[in-house]
Amino acid sequence: MRFLVSGAAGFIGSHLCDRLIAEGHEVIGVDNLITGSTQNLGHLLGNERFQFIRHDVTETFEAPAPLDGVLHLASLASPKDYLANPLETLEVGSTGTRNMLELARSHNARFLLTSTSECYGDPLEHPQKETYWGNVNPIGLRSCYDESKRYAEALTMAYHRVHGVRTNIARIFNTYGPRMQLNDGRVVPAFLDQALRGVPITVFGDGSQTRSFCYISDLIEGLYRLMMSDEREPVNLGNPREMTMLEFAEHIRQLTKTTSPIVFHPLPADDPKRRQPDITKAKTILGWEPKVTLEEGLAETIKYFQSIYAAAGASSR
Numbered sequence: 001m002r003f004l005v006s007g008a009a010g011f012i013g014s015h016l017c018d019r020l021i022a023e024g025h026e027v028i029g030v031d032n033l034i035t036g037s038t039q040n041l042g043h044l045l046g047n048e049r050f051q052f053i054r055h056d057v058t059e060t061f062e063a064p065a066p067l068d069g070v071l072h073l074a075s076l077a078s079p080k081d082y083l084a085n086p087l088e089t090l091e092v093g094s095t096g097t098r099n100m101l102e103l104a105r106s107h108n109a110r111f112l113l114t115s116t117s118e119c120y121g122d123p124l125e126h127p128q129k130e131t132y133w134g135n136v137n138p139i140g141l142r143s144c145y146d147e148s149k150r151y152a153e154a155l156t157m158a159y160h161r162v163h164g165v166r167t168n169i170a171r172i173f174n175t176y177g178p179r180m181q182l183n184d185g186r187v188v189p190a191f192l193d194q195a196l197r198g199v200p201i202t203v204f205g206d207g208s209q210t211r212s213f214c215y216i217s218d219l220i221e222g223l224y225r226l227m228m229s230d231e232r233e234p235v236n237l238g239n240p241r242e243m244t245m246l247e248f249a250e251h252i253r254q255l256t257k258t259t260s261p262i263v264f265h266p267l268p269a270d271d272p273k274r275r276q277p278d279i280t281k282a283k284t285i286l287g288w289e290p291k292v293t294l295e296e297g298l299a300e301t302i303k304y305f306q307s308i309y310a311a312a313g314a315s316s317r
Protein backbone atom coordinates (compact mmCIF):
# COMPACT_ATOMS: atom_id res chain seq x y z
CA MET A 1 0.00 0.00 0.00
CA ARG A 2 1.03 3.62 -0.46
CA PHE A 3 0.74 5.90 2.57
CA LEU A 4 1.20 9.59 3.20
CA VAL A 5 2.42 10.35 6.73
CA SER A 6 2.12 13.96 7.90
CA GLY A 7 4.54 14.86 10.68
CA ALA A 8 6.89 12.19 9.31
CA ALA A 9 10.02 13.84 10.69
CA GLY A 10 8.70 13.90 14.23
CA PHE A 11 9.27 11.45 17.05
CA ILE A 12 6.21 9.23 16.50
CA GLY A 13 5.92 9.97 12.77
CA SER A 14 9.42 8.73 11.98
CA HIS A 15 8.88 5.50 13.91
CA LEU A 16 5.60 4.96 12.07
CA CYS A 17 7.39 5.46 8.72
CA ASP A 18 9.91 2.80 9.79
CA ARG A 19 7.11 0.36 10.56
CA LEU A 20 5.32 0.99 7.26
CA ILE A 21 8.54 0.49 5.29
CA ALA A 22 9.30 -2.69 7.29
CA GLU A 23 5.84 -3.99 6.35
CA GLY A 24 6.66 -3.52 2.66
CA HIS A 25 4.56 -0.38 2.04
CA GLU A 26 5.51 2.80 0.20
CA VAL A 27 5.64 6.03 2.21
CA ILE A 28 5.48 9.71 1.33
CA GLY A 29 6.68 11.53 4.45
CA VAL A 30 5.52 15.15 4.77
CA ASP A 31 6.72 17.62 7.39
CA ASN A 32 7.31 21.39 7.62
CA LEU A 33 10.11 20.73 10.16
CA ILE A 34 8.73 23.24 12.70
CA THR A 35 9.43 20.69 15.43
CA GLY A 36 10.50 17.61 13.46
CA SER A 37 13.98 16.90 12.16
CA THR A 38 15.15 15.16 8.98
CA GLN A 39 17.76 13.45 11.18
CA ASN A 40 14.92 11.21 12.33
CA LEU A 41 14.49 10.06 8.72
CA GLY A 42 18.15 9.99 7.62
CA HIS A 43 18.24 6.20 7.53
CA LEU A 44 15.19 6.10 5.19
CA LEU A 45 16.26 8.74 2.69
CA GLY A 46 18.02 6.28 0.34
CA ASN A 47 15.12 3.82 0.40
CA GLU A 48 13.30 3.66 -2.94
CA ARG A 49 9.96 3.09 -1.17
CA PHE A 50 10.37 6.30 0.86
CA GLN A 51 10.06 9.89 -0.29
CA PHE A 52 10.29 13.03 1.88
CA ILE A 53 8.49 16.25 0.97
CA ARG A 54 8.93 19.41 3.01
CA HIS A 55 5.47 20.91 3.16
CA ASP A 56 3.18 22.61 5.66
CA VAL A 57 -0.10 20.67 5.73
CA THR A 58 -2.04 23.84 6.51
CA GLU A 59 -1.46 24.56 2.78
CA THR A 60 -3.35 22.30 0.38
CA PHE A 61 -1.45 19.33 -0.93
CA GLU A 62 -1.85 17.05 -3.91
CA ALA A 63 -0.24 13.64 -3.99
CA PRO A 64 0.08 11.62 -7.19
CA ALA A 65 -2.25 8.58 -7.25
CA PRO A 66 -2.47 5.92 -6.03
CA LEU A 67 -2.76 6.73 -2.35
CA ASP A 68 -4.21 4.12 0.01
CA GLY A 69 -3.88 5.87 3.36
CA VAL A 70 -3.31 9.29 4.93
CA LEU A 71 -1.88 9.11 8.42
CA HIS A 72 -2.13 12.55 10.01
CA LEU A 73 0.38 13.02 12.80
CA ALA A 74 1.49 16.59 12.09
CA SER A 75 1.15 18.60 15.29
CA LEU A 76 3.13 20.52 17.89
CA ALA A 77 2.83 17.88 20.58
CA SER A 78 5.02 19.19 23.39
CA PRO A 79 3.44 21.73 25.78
CA LYS A 80 6.59 23.87 25.42
CA ASP A 81 6.14 23.97 21.63
CA TYR A 82 2.40 24.51 21.50
CA LEU A 83 2.46 27.18 24.20
CA ALA A 84 5.10 29.04 22.14
CA ASN A 85 3.14 28.57 18.86
CA PRO A 86 -0.58 28.61 19.72
CA LEU A 87 -1.77 29.88 16.33
CA GLU A 88 0.25 27.32 14.35
CA THR A 89 -1.07 24.62 16.72
CA LEU A 90 -4.69 25.64 16.13
CA GLU A 91 -4.08 25.84 12.40
CA VAL A 92 -2.51 22.41 11.98
CA GLY A 93 -5.24 20.80 14.09
CA SER A 94 -8.01 22.48 12.09
CA THR A 95 -6.97 23.45 8.54
CA GLY A 96 -4.19 20.84 8.49
CA THR A 97 -6.62 18.09 9.47
CA ARG A 98 -9.16 19.32 6.92
CA ASN A 99 -6.54 19.27 4.14
CA MET A 100 -5.43 15.76 5.06
CA LEU A 101 -9.03 14.52 5.23
CA GLU A 102 -9.72 16.06 1.80
CA LEU A 103 -6.67 14.29 0.44
CA ALA A 104 -7.93 10.97 1.83
CA ARG A 105 -11.44 11.59 0.48
CA SER A 106 -10.27 12.53 -3.02
CA HIS A 107 -8.10 9.37 -3.26
CA ASN A 108 -10.65 7.09 -1.60
CA ALA A 109 -7.91 6.40 0.94
CA ARG A 110 -8.19 5.47 4.61
CA PHE A 111 -7.38 8.14 7.22
CA LEU A 112 -5.84 7.95 10.68
CA LEU A 113 -5.93 10.86 13.12
CA THR A 114 -3.47 10.80 16.00
CA SER A 115 -5.43 12.53 18.69
CA THR A 116 -4.50 12.82 22.34
CA SER A 117 -5.32 12.08 25.95
CA GLU A 118 -5.37 15.87 26.25
CA CYS A 119 -8.93 15.67 24.87
CA TYR A 120 -9.85 14.60 28.42
CA GLY A 121 -8.32 17.84 29.81
CA ASP A 122 -7.92 17.75 33.58
CA PRO A 123 -10.05 14.62 33.92
CA LEU A 124 -12.75 14.17 36.53
CA GLU A 125 -12.99 10.47 35.67
CA HIS A 126 -10.13 8.13 36.42
CA PRO A 127 -8.79 6.16 34.64
CA GLN A 128 -9.98 7.69 31.37
CA LYS A 129 -12.24 5.65 29.11
CA GLU A 130 -13.08 6.68 25.53
CA THR A 131 -16.67 7.33 26.61
CA TYR A 132 -15.54 10.19 28.91
CA TRP A 133 -16.16 13.60 27.30
CA GLY A 134 -13.43 15.40 29.18
CA ASN A 135 -12.88 18.48 31.31
CA VAL A 136 -11.12 21.01 29.08
CA ASN A 137 -10.61 24.71 29.74
CA PRO A 138 -11.66 26.07 26.32
CA ILE A 139 -9.82 29.38 26.72
CA GLY A 140 -6.82 28.32 28.80
CA LEU A 141 -3.21 28.32 27.61
CA ARG A 142 -3.40 24.65 26.64
CA SER A 143 -6.66 25.12 24.73
CA CYS A 144 -4.83 25.70 21.43
CA TYR A 145 -3.77 22.07 21.57
CA ASP A 146 -6.71 20.46 23.35
CA GLU A 147 -9.45 22.19 21.39
CA SER A 148 -7.79 21.82 18.00
CA LYS A 149 -7.46 18.09 18.63
CA ARG A 150 -11.08 17.88 19.77
CA TYR A 151 -12.09 19.77 16.62
CA ALA A 152 -9.90 17.40 14.57
CA GLU A 153 -11.78 14.45 16.07
CA ALA A 154 -15.13 16.09 15.25
CA LEU A 155 -13.98 16.81 11.68
CA THR A 156 -12.78 13.23 11.25
CA MET A 157 -16.12 11.81 12.43
CA ALA A 158 -17.95 14.23 10.09
CA TYR A 159 -15.87 13.11 7.09
CA HIS A 160 -16.68 9.54 7.98
CA ARG A 161 -20.40 10.24 8.38
CA VAL A 162 -20.81 12.62 5.42
CA HIS A 163 -18.30 11.25 2.91
CA GLY A 164 -17.92 7.67 4.13
CA VAL A 165 -14.14 8.05 4.59
CA ARG A 166 -12.66 5.02 6.33
CA THR A 167 -11.30 6.79 9.42
CA ASN A 168 -9.58 5.82 12.69
CA ILE A 169 -8.86 7.99 15.72
CA ALA A 170 -6.10 7.14 18.20
CA ARG A 171 -6.03 8.96 21.54
CA ILE A 172 -2.35 8.79 22.38
CA PHE A 173 -1.26 9.02 26.01
CA ASN A 174 2.25 10.11 27.07
CA THR A 175 4.74 8.26 24.86
CA TYR A 176 8.54 8.28 25.05
CA GLY A 177 11.59 6.75 23.43
CA PRO A 178 14.49 7.37 21.05
CA ARG A 179 14.15 10.41 18.70
CA MET A 180 12.43 12.60 21.27
CA GLN A 181 14.24 15.91 21.28
CA LEU A 182 16.37 16.45 24.37
CA ASN A 183 15.13 20.01 24.73
CA ASP A 184 11.45 19.60 23.81
CA GLY A 185 10.41 20.29 27.39
CA ARG A 186 8.46 17.09 27.98
CA VAL A 187 9.08 15.34 31.22
CA VAL A 188 10.89 12.22 29.98
CA PRO A 189 13.61 13.99 27.96
CA ALA A 190 13.76 16.83 30.54
CA PHE A 191 14.40 14.53 33.53
CA LEU A 192 16.75 12.22 31.62
CA ASP A 193 18.79 15.11 30.22
CA GLN A 194 19.03 16.72 33.66
CA ALA A 195 20.00 13.43 35.35
CA LEU A 196 22.58 12.52 32.69
CA ARG A 197 24.17 15.98 32.87
CA GLY A 198 24.07 16.02 36.69
CA VAL A 199 22.02 19.22 36.92
CA PRO A 200 18.90 19.64 39.13
CA ILE A 201 15.79 17.70 38.13
CA THR A 202 12.91 20.15 37.78
CA VAL A 203 9.66 18.79 39.22
CA PHE A 204 6.73 21.11 38.52
CA GLY A 205 4.34 21.83 41.40
CA ASP A 206 4.66 19.39 44.31
CA GLY A 207 5.07 16.50 41.87
CA SER A 208 1.84 14.80 42.96
CA GLN A 209 0.34 14.97 39.43
CA THR A 210 0.41 11.62 37.65
CA ARG A 211 1.19 10.39 34.14
CA SER A 212 1.46 6.93 32.55
CA PHE A 213 4.27 6.38 30.06
CA CYS A 214 4.11 4.20 26.96
CA TYR A 215 7.21 3.10 25.05
CA ILE A 216 7.30 4.03 21.37
CA SER A 217 7.41 0.46 19.95
CA ASP A 218 4.24 -0.43 21.88
CA LEU A 219 2.49 2.67 20.61
CA ILE A 220 3.47 1.98 16.98
CA GLU A 221 2.10 -1.56 17.27
CA GLY A 222 -1.18 -0.12 18.56
CA LEU A 223 -1.36 2.51 15.80
CA TYR A 224 -0.67 -0.08 13.12
CA ARG A 225 -3.36 -2.42 14.41
CA LEU A 226 -5.82 0.45 14.72
CA MET A 227 -5.31 1.73 11.17
CA MET A 228 -5.93 -1.78 9.83
CA SER A 229 -9.11 -2.12 11.93
CA ASP A 230 -12.74 -1.22 11.28
CA GLU A 231 -13.10 0.80 14.49
CA ARG A 232 -14.27 4.33 13.65
CA GLU A 233 -14.55 5.82 17.14
CA PRO A 234 -11.57 6.90 19.27
CA VAL A 235 -9.35 4.27 20.88
CA ASN A 236 -6.97 5.01 23.78
CA LEU A 237 -3.38 3.90 23.24
CA GLY A 238 -1.10 4.15 26.24
CA ASN A 239 0.46 2.26 29.11
CA PRO A 240 -1.70 2.08 32.25
CA ARG A 241 1.27 2.08 34.67
CA GLU A 242 0.62 5.35 36.50
CA MET A 243 3.00 7.28 38.76
CA THR A 244 3.44 10.71 40.29
CA MET A 245 6.04 13.01 38.73
CA LEU A 246 7.94 12.97 42.03
CA GLU A 247 8.06 9.15 41.92
CA PHE A 248 9.15 9.37 38.31
CA ALA A 249 11.96 11.81 39.21
CA GLU A 250 13.15 9.43 41.97
CA HIS A 251 12.98 6.54 39.53
CA ILE A 252 15.17 8.40 37.03
CA ARG A 253 17.64 9.31 39.78
CA GLN A 254 18.03 5.65 40.75
CA LEU A 255 18.18 4.38 37.19
CA THR A 256 20.85 6.86 36.07
CA LYS A 257 22.66 6.81 39.47
CA THR A 258 22.85 10.59 39.17
CA THR A 259 23.80 13.02 41.90
CA SER A 260 21.22 15.53 40.57
CA PRO A 261 19.02 16.94 43.33
CA ILE A 262 15.29 17.39 42.82
CA VAL A 263 14.13 21.02 42.72
CA PHE A 264 10.54 22.26 42.58
CA HIS A 265 9.31 24.77 39.99
CA PRO A 266 5.83 26.33 39.67
CA LEU A 267 3.13 24.11 38.20
CA PRO A 268 2.07 25.31 34.70
CA ALA A 269 -1.55 26.45 34.29
CA ASP A 270 -4.16 23.73 33.70
CA ASP A 271 -1.60 20.94 34.10
CA PRO A 272 -3.77 17.80 34.37
CA LYS A 273 -3.63 16.31 37.88
CA ARG A 274 -4.08 12.69 36.94
CA ARG A 275 -3.81 10.76 33.71
CA GLN A 276 -4.10 7.04 33.13
CA PRO A 277 -5.55 5.29 30.10
CA ASP A 278 -8.24 2.66 30.38
CA ILE A 279 -7.13 0.39 27.53
CA THR A 280 -9.94 -2.18 27.74
CA LYS A 281 -11.19 -1.12 24.30
CA ALA A 282 -7.78 -1.51 22.61
CA LYS A 283 -7.32 -4.89 24.30
CA THR A 284 -10.74 -6.09 23.17
CA ILE A 285 -10.86 -4.69 19.65
CA LEU A 286 -7.20 -4.76 18.64
CA GLY A 287 -5.84 -7.50 20.91
CA TRP A 288 -3.23 -4.90 21.90
CA GLU A 289 -1.53 -4.07 25.15
CA PRO A 290 1.91 -2.62 25.96
CA LYS A 291 4.74 -5.09 26.44
CA VAL A 292 7.80 -2.94 27.20
CA THR A 293 8.42 -2.15 30.88
CA LEU A 294 9.33 1.37 31.95
CA GLU A 295 12.79 0.14 32.94
CA GLU A 296 13.42 -1.43 29.51
CA GLY A 297 12.05 1.59 27.65
CA LEU A 298 14.05 4.10 29.67
CA ALA A 299 17.25 2.05 29.18
CA GLU A 300 16.77 2.29 25.38
CA THR A 301 16.00 6.00 25.61
CA ILE A 302 19.08 6.65 27.75
CA LYS A 303 21.24 4.84 25.16
CA TYR A 304 19.80 7.09 22.47
CA PHE A 305 20.43 10.30 24.41
CA GLN A 306 23.99 9.18 25.15
CA SER A 307 24.55 8.68 21.41
CA ILE A 308 23.30 12.24 20.82
CA TYR A 309 25.73 13.63 23.43
CA ALA A 310 28.55 11.61 21.87
CA ALA A 311 27.73 12.93 18.37
CA ALA A 312 27.49 16.52 19.66
CA GLY A 313 30.81 16.11 21.49
CA ALA A 314 32.47 14.70 18.37
CA SER A 315 31.21 17.54 16.15
CA SER A 316 32.36 20.23 18.61
CA ARG A 317 35.85 18.74 18.77
Ligand code: UDP
Nearest residue numbers: 079185186187188190202203204209245271
Ligand atom coordinates in the same frame (compact mmCIF):
# COMPACT_ATOMS: atom_id res chain seq x y z
N1 UDP B 1 6.91 18.14 34.26
C1 UDP B 1 7.78 18.34 35.32
N2 UDP B 1 9.04 18.82 35.03
C2 UDP B 1 9.46 19.09 33.76
C3 UDP B 1 8.56 18.87 32.69
C4 UDP B 1 7.29 18.42 32.96
O1 UDP B 1 7.45 18.09 36.48
O2 UDP B 1 10.62 19.51 33.59
C5 UDP B 1 5.56 17.62 34.55
C6 UDP B 1 4.43 18.45 33.94
O3 UDP B 1 4.07 19.49 34.84
C7 UDP B 1 3.35 17.40 33.77
C8 UDP B 1 4.10 16.12 33.51
O4 UDP B 1 5.45 16.36 33.95
O5 UDP B 1 2.61 17.26 34.99
C9 UDP B 1 4.12 15.73 32.04
O6 UDP B 1 4.49 16.84 31.29
P1 UDP B 1 4.80 16.79 29.76
O7 UDP B 1 5.22 18.17 29.34
O8 UDP B 1 5.73 15.68 29.43
O9 UDP B 1 3.42 16.43 29.02
P2 UDP B 1 1.87 16.53 29.37
O10 UDP B 1 1.51 15.18 29.88
O11 UDP B 1 1.63 17.61 30.40
O12 UDP B 1 1.26 16.86 28.07
